[in-house]
Amino acid sequence: MTKHVTLTQFIIEQQRELPGVSGAFTSLLNDVVTACKKISHLVNQGNLIGVLGSADSENVQGEVQKKLDIITNDIMVDALNWTGHLAGMASEEIDDIILIPPQYPKGKYLALFDPLDGSSNIDVNLAVGTIFSILRCREGVDPALEDFLQKGAEQVCAGFVLYGPSTMMVLTTGQGVNGFTLDQDIGEFILTHPNMTIPNDTSEFAINMSNQRFWEPPVKRYIDECLQGKDGLREKDFNMRWVASMVAEVYRILTRGGVFMYPYDLRDPSRAGKLRIMYEANPMAFIIEQAGGACSTGRERILDIKPKALHQRVPVILGSKNEVERIVGYHQEG
Ligand SMILES: O=P(O)(O)OC[C@H]1O[C@](O)(COP(=O)(O)O)[C@@H](O)[C@@H]1O
Numbered sequence: 144m145t146k147h148v149t150l151t152q153f154i155i156e157q158q159r160e161l162p163g164v165s166g167a168f169t170s171l172l173n174d175v176v177t178a179c180k181k182i183s184h185l186v187n188q189g190n191l192i193g194v195l196g197s198a199d200s201e202n203v204q205g206e207v208q209k210k211l212d213i214i215t216n217d218i219m220v221d222a223l224n225w226t227g228h229l230a231g232m233a234s235e236e237i238d239d240i241i242l243i244p245p246q247y248p249k250g251k252y253l254a255l256f257d258p259l260d261g262s263s264n265i266d267v268n269l270a271v272g273t274i275f276s277i278l279r280c281r282e283g284v285d286p287a288l289e290d291f292l293q294k295g296a297e298q299v300c301a302g303f304v305l306y307g308p309s310t311m312m313v314l315t316t317g318q319g320v321n322g323f324t325l326d327q328d329i330g331e332f333i334l335t336h337p338n339m340t341i342p343n344d345t346s347e348f349a350i351n352m353s354n355q356r357f358w359e360p361p362v363k364r365y366i367d368e369c370l371q372g373k374d375g376l377r378e379k380d381f382n383m384r385w386v387a388s389m390v391a392e393v394y395r396i397l398t399r400g401g402v403f404m405y406p407y408d409l410r411d412p413s414r415a416g417k418l419r420i421m422y423e424a425n426p427m428a429f430i431i432e433q434a435g436g437a438c439s440t441g442r443e444r445i446l447d448i449k450p451k452a453l454h455q456r457v458p459v460i461l462g463s464k465n466e467v468e469r470i471v472g473y474h475q476e477g
């Protein structure tokens with residue numbers, strides 16, 4: 144019989160080789176896993192249990208919240224706030240940092256999450272996901288906003304769960320990227336995609352083309368050249384995908400390469416792109432770089448940015464290294 148490696152076994156074994164990482168981290172990750180299994184179940188049940196559709200509220204970004212944005216946020220908070228491993232949390236759906244209630248012990252990590260990524264897809268039954276990032280924190284104190292505003296390069300762990308035809312968890316603790324599939328029968332994530340790596344070259348891009356007229360010249364130039372295909376400078380045809388779920392796009396890129404962009408656009412110059420650095424760009428950048436890819440705003444490496452605000456937005460260009468470097472080069476040329 145094939146011996147399956149569960150996510151818990153995998154983490155315990157990986158942790159043994161890491162100095163300074165304690166059992167608290169394994170335990171914290173298990174709590175994240177439990178929350179994601181619950182979310183997977185809800186997403187799967189959909190309208191059987193009445194969780195689809197919009198709520199009557201907006202989040203801090205002014206986006207109309209889906210019922211599931213709120214429910215999944217509460218699942219994450221409730222699964223993590225009592226365990227004693229966290230000093231605090233931050234969520235895409237909550238304006239301020241989330242402190243641990245006084246009756247519970249405080250730990251040395253911070254958890255940041257986008258509880259439901261791609262939520263505009265939920266009502267049309269397409270893939271959505273949960274993205275998370277773990278940071279270290281001063282121990283035993285209530286964290287301040289400044290404790291959360293760490294560069295992405297400081298992350299201890301980042302991961303996402305994709306609720307697609309299968310539920311998959313993709314994880315990095317800075318030692319490569321591994322993918323696990325949820326075995327619904329036994330309720331465990333099983334290692335199915337060890338050492339995921341991204342090919343350096345690709346002929347597939349993902350961008351929301353409806354924003355084309357607002358892009359800056361370097362992005363326009365890159366996409367124009369892709370569209371010219373064999374007849375243009377690139378001398379090869381490109382394929383396009385846009386799922387509108389970052390989790391699904393990143394998973395595809397981890398599987399077969401590609402480039403994904405939500406670039407700076409000129410619609411509202413005060414709004415630097417759409418995606419949020421703390422909940423989307425940083426965790427995905429950590430995963431992508433660990434798998435051999437690259438992630439940039441076009442002007443700087445995402446993981447080097449010192450965030451200034453909890454819900455800060457950032458342009459994102461990520462995926463196959465040679466393509467991302469080409470796009471960064473176009474930004475340097477102006
Ligand atoms: O609807 P658009 O503009 O194409 O944007 C899609 C992008 O926005 C997101 O849905 C933003 O994430 P949320 O759904 O968590 O707000 C990404 O997953 C996706 O890449």
Ligand SMILES: [Mg+2]
Nearest residue numbers: 257260261423
């Ligand atoms: Mg998101």
Ligand SMILES: [Mg+2]
Nearest residue numbers: 235257259260
């Ligand atoms: Mg979201």
